[in-house]
Amino acid sequence: MRAVVNKMSLKFESRSVNEAFARQSVGAFVAQLDPTMEELGDIKTVVSEAVTNAIVHGYADKAGFITVAVRLLEGRVLELKVKDAGRGIENVEQARQPMFTTGDDTRSGMGFTIMETFTDKLRVRSTPGKGTMVTMVKVLKERGA
Amino acid sequence: MRAVVNKMSLKFESRSVNEAFARQSVGAFVAQLDPTMEELGDIKTVVSEAVTNAIVHGYADKAGFITVAVRLLEGRVLELKVKDAGRGIENVEQARQPMFTTGDDTRSGMGFTIMETFTDKLRVRSTPGKGTMVTMVKVLKERGA
Amino acid sequence: AGEIRRFLRDDGAVKVSRSVKERSVRVRRIQSELESRTGRSPTVSELAEAAGLTVEEVAACEQADVAVDSFERELS
C-alpha cells in the first residue's frame, strides 16, 4: 500500500451546475502536484464524466448526494472515487462498452471509454437500486521528466 | 427560513496546502451566482482566514479534519460554515477582538475582524477541547445591480 | 506582483464569469509561448509564475480544446 500524502472529499447535490464545481474543485486540489495543463485537463474531464453520469443516470428519477473523494498517494499517484446512491447499473460490463448508452440521443455512450483512456485504472462497482462507485487511478509524470 | 437553492461540503486534512484548495473550491461553488470579482475576493478571503485558524490554532498540537459547508439560500444569501474538532477557544469574545492573538508575532490577530468586515454576519461557537464552528452569512448583490 | 496588478486593474466590479474567461485566454496564450520556447508542456506552477496567478487560479482555467485534442490523439 502506498502512503497517503493528502486527501479530501466533496459532497454535493445532484444538480447539473455542480458538475463544474466538482471538476474545478478537484483541479484546485490536484494543483499541489504541479501537473501540466494536459494532465490537469484529463483529470477534470474524467471527473466531469463520472459526476455527469451520477447526475444524469444515477439520479435520473430522484435527487440525491454525490461524493467525490480524492487521495494523493506517494509517487504522484492520484486516486479518484465518485459515488452516488442512485439507481445503479444492471450490467457493468455492457455499460463500459464504447457507445453503449441507456440515455437519449444527446448521450454518446463514451463516458466510461473516456475515463478509461485518460486514467491508468478504472473500476466500477454498482448495485442496482443501491448506487454506483467509480474508482480511477492516475499516475502523474515525474516533474522534470 | 430561506429555501436552500444548492449546497455542498468539503472535508480535508489540516495541512496548510489545503487552505488554497478550500478557498478556490468555495470560489468555484459560488461562481454559479456570478458574483463580482470583489464579492468573490471577499468570500475567498474569509474562507482563508477561517480555514487558516482551524489549521494553525485549532490543530496546533494534533492533525485532524476540517469541514467547510456552503449553502446557497434564496435571495443570493450565502452561508459558510468552517468546522474543526481541534482545541477550541476559551474566551470567544476576547478572541474576536481586533489584534487579539494567542499566536506568535507572525499573527496579526485580525482574522475574526476581517471575517466580520467582509460578511454580513459572523457567529463563533467553540468548546474548549472539542472544537470550533465559525458560521458566516453574506448577501450578494442582485445581478445587474 | 499579482496583487498589485489586480489592484491597478481595479476590476472589483467586473463579473467573475467575464474575468475567468479573459484569464483563461491569457493563460492559454502564455502556455503556447512557453511550449514553443521550451519544447514541452509547462506545469501549472510555471504558468502561475509567468501569469502572476496562484497555481489554483491557473488550475481553474478551462482548456476544453486540450482535453478533446488529447482524446482524439490517443484514440487514433
Ligand SMILES: Nc1ncnc2c1ncn2[C@@H]1O[C@H](COP(=O)(O)OP(=O)(O)O)[C@@H](O)[C@H]1O
Ligand atoms: N452513476 C451511474 N448510475 C447509473 N447508471 C450509470 C451510471 N454511470 C453510467 N451508467 C450507465 O452506463 C451507461 C454508459 O455510460 P457512459 O459510458 O458514460 O455513456 P453515456 O453517459 O453517454 O450514456 C449509461 O448510459 C448508463 O446506463
Ligand SMILES: Nc1ncnc2c1ncn2[C@@H]1O[C@H](COP(=O)(O)OP(=O)(O)O)[C@@H](O)[C@H]1O
Ligand atoms: N479554529 C480555532 N481554534 C482554536 N482557536 C482559535 C480558532 N480560531 C481562532 N482562534 C483563537 O482566536 C484568536 C484570534 O484569531 P484571529 O482573529 O484569526 O487572529 P490570529 O489568527 O492572527 O491569531 C487566535 O489567536 C486563537 O487564539
Ligand SMILES: [Mg+2]
Ligand atoms: Mg456518461
Ligand SMILES: [Mg+2]
Ligand atoms: Mg487568524
